[in-house]
Amino acid sequence: MGKHLILGSSGHLGVELMLGLQERYGANAVVLSDLRPSPHPAAAKSSFVAADATDFDAQRAIAENHDVEVIYNLVAILSAQGEANPMAAWGLNMNPLLNTLELARKGAVKRVFWPSSIAVFGSDVPKDGTPQDASLVPTTVYGVSKAAGELWCNYYYEKYGVDVRSIRYPGLIGFRSMPGGGTTDYAVSAFHCAMAGETLTCYLEPNERLPMMSMEDAVRGTLDLMETPEERIRIRTAYNLSGCDFTPEELTLAMKGYVPGFEIVYAPDERQDIAASWPNSLDDSWARNDWDWTPRHDLRGLVEHIIDGLAKQSNVDKPSVNV
Structure with missing residues (x-):
């Protein structure tokens, strides 16, 4: 089996x-690649290749030298960071994807997740x-690049039969990394501040509702999607995926x-304007029907x-619950 x-x-x-x-x-079945290795101890258990994903030949060499079957292309500049440098965000968010799709078209890998x-x-x-089929009229370069990427994924599937799969992630909340420049990252910062005894300065309005999800649910959903038989996958742009939704006030x-x-x-700053253009919640019935998606964490479960x-x-x- 490939890696x-x-x-x-x-x-x-x-x-x-x-x-x-x-x-x-x-x-041993996992190969890692980035400009620099992760400091997480588990990263040392898998092969790592320092490479620039915007370089097609670099991607191809990794795939060929490590018997890669599936590529998970996560390279991106996120929403708030992307607004500071739109052209850099466009290039980094698009070129690695096109390289990966071309690799798959040429038969170097069997499946792609983006x-x-x-x-x-x-x-x-x-x-x-x-x-699921709502119109795509994004308000950030990050959103523009994701909308374009969805269309490229669908194009490569329809024209070349590339087995590429995608999810429209909501805000993702985990505890292993610090915030990475996304508009929903206030929620990640909130937990770090709370555990450190610090006050959070929130850049969103207290009643700004957004869809969110635990990292564990996101990873499980991703892997379940990639294991689903190809004939069950009906969406080749990207599936809506929902965990829970809440406001900063409700999270607090x-x-x-x-x-x-x-x-x-x-x-509130300019990120409030970005958040205000996004959904409050998502209809993920296609994911539930096509590959049996069900989130495990509601708001209370996510917080715990x-x-x-x-x-x-x-x-x-762990702090004792006081409710």
Whole structure:
């Protein structure tokens, strides 16, 4: 059986996906690639190749030299960072994907995963339960690149039969990495501040509702999608995927059940405008029907999971629930 290559393996999602792949298939079946290796101890268990994913020949060499069957291309500049340098974000978000799709077209790999995002949606779609087939009118270069990438994925499937699969991730919340420049990352910062006894300055309005998901749910959903028989995959742009949805105010209240002293102050900035153009929640019925998707973490479960993970990571006792 061929190996699983993660491009962008040292990033927030890359580390989580590495752990999920290692657990499911074994460390020897996982190949990691990024500009620099991840400091996570588990990264040393799998092969690592320092490479620039915008270089087609570099991607091809890794695939050929390591018997790669599946590529997970996670290379990206996220929403808030992308607005500071739109052309750099466009290039980094698009060129590695096109290289990977070309590799698959030429038969170098059998399957491709590439993540999309709720950033593909704009303010013209239904905010609650945004449907799978809602129009894509993004408001950021990150969203524009993801919308274009979805169309490229569908094109390579329709024209060349490339087995490429994708998910529109909501905000992803984990405890193993610090925030990475996304608009939804206030939620990640909230947990780190709470555990450190610090006040969070939130750049969103207290009532700004966004769809969110634990990293564990995101990784499980990704791997389940990639294991689904090809004939069951009906969406070749990207599937909506939902975990739970909440506002900064609701997250704070849920966290106070574990960290009663946690405080948050609000100082909305340009990221509030980005968040306001995104859905409040997603309709992920296509994912549920096509490959039996079901999230495990609601808001309360997510809060408990992240606080427990941070406590274990820091070798401190998990705060007792106070609800």
